[in-house]
Amino acid sequence: SQTIHQWPATLVQPVGSPLSLECTVEGTSNPNLYWYRQAAGRGLQLLFYSVGIGQISSEVPQNLSASRPQDRQFILSSKKLLLSDSGFYLCAWTRPGLPSSTDTQYFGPGTRLTVL
Amino acid sequence: AQSVTQLDSHVSVSEGTPVLLRCNYSSSYSPSLFWYVQHPNKGLQLLLKYTSAATLVKGINGFEAEFKKSETSFHLTKPSAHMSDAAEYFCVVRVYSSASKIIFGSGTRLSIRP
Numbered sequence: 001s002q003t004i005h006q007w008p009a010t011l012v013q014p015v016g017s018p019l020s021l022e023c024t025v026e027g028t029s030n031p032n033l034y035w036y037r038q039a040a041g042r043g044l045q046l047l048f049y050s051v052g053i054g055q056i057s058s059e060v061p062q063n064l065s066a067s068r069p070q071d072r073q074f075i076l077s078s079k080k081l082l083l084s085d086s087g088f089y090l091c092a093w094t095r096p097g098l099p100s101s102t103d104t105q106y107f108g109p110g111t112r113l114t115v116l
Numbered sequence: 117a118q119s120v121t122q123l124d125s126h127v128s129v130s131e132g133t134p135v136l137l138r139c140n141y142s143s144s145y146s147p148s149l150f151w152y153v154q155h156p157n158k159g160l161q162l163l164l165k166y167t168s169a170a171t172l173v174k175g176i177n178g179f180e181a182e183f184k185k186s187e188t189s190f191h192l193t194k195p196s197a198h199m200s201d202a203a204e205y206f207c208v209v210r211v212y213s214s215a216s217k218i219i220f221g222s223g224t225r226l227s228i229r230p
Contacts, residue, residue: 006159032215043206043220044160051215059216090159099215101148102167107159 002027006091006108013115019064019078021111023091026072031093033074034105035066038088050074051099086115118143120209122221130229135194137224139181139207142188149190150208151181154223160206166190177201202228 003026013019025031032051036044046059048066056066063082067075074091089111094103123138141147148167152160164175171183181192190207207221 034215043222046216046218049215057216088157092160094215098213100213101210101217102165103210104150104162104165105160105218107152107161109159110157112157 002093002106004091004093004106004108006089006111008111009109010112011114013081013113015083015115016080019076019081019085019113021076021089021091021113023074023076023108024072025093028072028093028096030071030096032096032099032103033068034092034094035074035076036090036092038090038110040087044090048076081115083115086113088112118147118209118211118217118219120207120219120221122205122207122224124224125222126225126227128227128229129197131199132196135179135192135197135201135226137192137205137207137226139190139192139221140188141190141207141209143209143211145211148210149181149183150210151175151179151190151192152206152208154204154206156203163192163205197226197228199228199230202226 005024034049035047038044050056050068064078091108092105119142121140150165151163154160163179164173166173166183174180179194204223204225206223209219
């Protein structure tokens with residue numbers, strides 16, 4: 001069966017510091033991968049998605065970047081964090097292949113980021 | 117364009133009574149519709165999904181939803197609420213096959229009174 005991991009689970013960082021959040025998927029090859037941010041009391045905002053190694057699409061211009069150095073690894077980064085980067089970050093995967101409207105997204109446990 | 121509206125930001129019911137969480141969508145084409153549940157500080161878990169098969173969809177934990185094209189609705193129901201159902205619920209609509217065209221509702225927080 002497939003599993004998705006995120007770490008760290010919780011992170012407190014000062015403004016201006018760098019960020020690296022990691023997401024890995026087990027049990028499948030070449031999944032489509034997604035990064036979302038969930039601000040307090042709000043819905044999910046799609047930040048990045050990837051359909052393959054080295055292929056990153058950005059949905060919202062911002063202070064963050066993403067990379068996919070390996071097939072089942074998706075990393076969210078920032079060189080200098082802002083206060084507005086605080087939130088709950090969720091990674092998700094869907095089945096390999098061309099995206100379909102019927103695809104189910106499977107979410108990781110999330111990372112709670114607080115920028116002070 | 118596609119959109120999704122969750123009509124209630126917060127719903128409170130007594131344990132053992134029915135649950136109704138409302139979701140309306142807007143779409144030019146036949147949509148796929150999903151309901152997810154999120155417990156505090158956890159990821160989202162799929163409850164059920166509609167993908168143009170049977171209009172009444174049964175999910176996990178006793179939840180079900182009915183796709184009503186004439187009303188553009190996909191409301192989530194459960195006959196009898198349990199304390200463990202207290203969580204945030206998200207309705208999601210997806211029309212296109214693009215990886216980015218996934219629209220999440222703003223969520224409904226469900227509280228259960230003892």
